[in-house]
Amino acid sequence: MTGRTLNTSLTSLAPSRQPTVVPQQGAGLRDRLQRPLRDLRISVTDRCNFRCTYCMPREVFGSDHEFLPQPQLLSFEEIVRVATIAVQMGVQKIRLTGGEPLLRKHIENLIALLAQLRTPEGKPVELAMTTNATLLAQKAQSIKDAGLNRVTVSLDALDSARFTQLSDSQVAVERVLAGIEKAAEVGLAPVKVNMVVRKGINDDQIIPMARYFKGRGHALRFIEYMDVGNTNGWNMDEVLTGAEIVAILAQEFDIQPVASEYYGEVADRYRYTDGSGEFGIITSVSNPFCGDCTRMRLSPEGQFFLCLFASRGYDVRHLLRSQATNNEVAAYLMEVWSGRADRYSELRGQHQGPREKIEMSYIGG
Ligand code: SAM
Ligand code: SF4
Ligand code: SF4
Numbered sequence: 001m002t003g004r005t006l007n008t009s010l011t012s013l014a015p016s017r018q019p020t021v022v023p024q025q026g027a028g029l030r031d032r033l034q035r036p037l038r039d040l041r042i043s044v045t046d047r048c049n050f051r052c053t054y055c056m057p058r059e060v061f062g063s064d065h066e067f068l069p070q071p072q073l074l075s076f077e078e079i080v081r082v083a084t085i086a087v088q089m090g091v092q093k094i095r096l097t098g099g100e101p102l103l104r105k106h107i108e109n110l111i112a113l114l115a116q117l118r119t120p121e122g123k124p125v126e127l128a129m130t131t132n133a134t135l136l137a138q139k140a141q142s143i144k145d146a147g148l149n150r151v152t153v154s155l156d157a158l159d160s161a162r163f164t165q166l167s168d169s170q171v172a173v174e175r176v177l178a179g180i181e182k183a184a185e186v187g188l189a190p191v192k193v194n195m196v197v198r199k200g201i202n203d204d205q206i207i208p209m210a211r212y213f214k215g216r217g218h219a220l221r222f223i224e225y226m227d228v229g230n231t232n233g234w235n236m237d238e239v240l241t242g243a244e245i246v247a248i249l250a251q252e253f254d255i256q257p258v259a260s261e262y263y264g265e266v267a268d269r270y271r272y273t274d275g276s277g278e279f280g281i282i283t284s285v286s287n288p289f290c291g292d293c294t295r296m297r298l299s300p301e302g303q304f305f306l307c308l309f310a311s312r313g314y315d316v317r318h319l320l321r322s323q324a325t326n327n328e329v330a331a332y333l334m335e336v337w338s339g340r341a342d343r344y345s346e347l348r349g350q351h352q353g354p355r356e357k358i359e360m361s362y363i364g365g
Helices: 076-088 107-114 136-146 160-167 173-186 203-213 242-250 326-338
Strands: 039-043 093-097 126-131 150-154 192-197 219-224 255-258 268-272 278-282 295-298 303-305
Touching (some): 076 107, 076 295, 093 107, 107 136, 136 173, 160 173, 203 242, 219 242, 242 255, 242 268, 242 278
Parallel strands (some): 126 150, 219 278
Antiparallel strands (some): 255 268, 295 303
């Protein structure tokens, strides 16, 4: 199909999401919708050096905002204790996030401890990080050496003025790009690059971003703008759907959908037919994937969250800081996960009235 002459229905570009098949390996712990626990996302800090307007708007996260005091944060030992138990329960992937995870002092030490974890089958746990990459060029080698496998970098514009405006920071976009290259160079690959697309705000950056990353070996993923948190004034009018994003790309490039590779894969993938690479689309709003959601989140001060849009967490820190045994912590984790029925995105629009939601900068993406 030739993108520039696209005049057929976009159904040929519909993602080939495969039916949900619940894996049997490691079967055991399931939530109320029969979803296994496979991923743990650990938010290591609620602080960030950016003030992305959709995540930490400066009006709310200004100089008088109170971040969590250090003693309230889980220590590395506490995080590793929870992660060790979660891995015994089925977790195979751990992602460090925040806030900005590279701002957490000595993050390499945490990575080194997590890198030693093994699943009950003896496999190493896959260790990744989501970062704004401002510190990535200087830290890539040390986090790789500590045992990190991959990074995902968030970048919403290539144009430098637009980047400054969207991140509400003085950081130059070149610094992020240098971070991405350094990460790839040291082997934190493939580097994924996440772009949150907002209609009328940065949709003009879709093609420049695609053109820039095409052929560089980094996997660009376009993400629908989500109604996370309560501070960003989210509005459906600002959501450019995955189908609309694909249509924009199809006008410029020859592209084809690619079959999904593994259970729980969140991005619908497409390839450039000239062989210059792939991109992904994450349709959390227009085509949610709650049925495959195997992710548990751990907040900086030790609460389990079962959904990005949750109103409440489950405090595990009090167990860690009491005399609780590992078996008791494990029993709590099992109780929390087995009671889970969250599927916010599938029910979006049916919720009545205002709802308190956790902020993305606190729990991470
Ligand atoms: N600071 C790190 C970063 O930006 O990569 C990690 C934490 S950040 C909260 C994780 C991801 O959440 C980023 O990729 C960011 O773009 C995404 N994000 C934040 N708010 C969002 C929203 N309203 N809709 C979609 N993605 C969002
Ligand atoms: Fe910081 Fe990431 Fe939120 Fe931007 S998206 S304000 S970089 S936590
Ligand atoms: Fe998972 Fe909640 Fe997102 Fe659904 S809305 S995919 S349950 S985090």
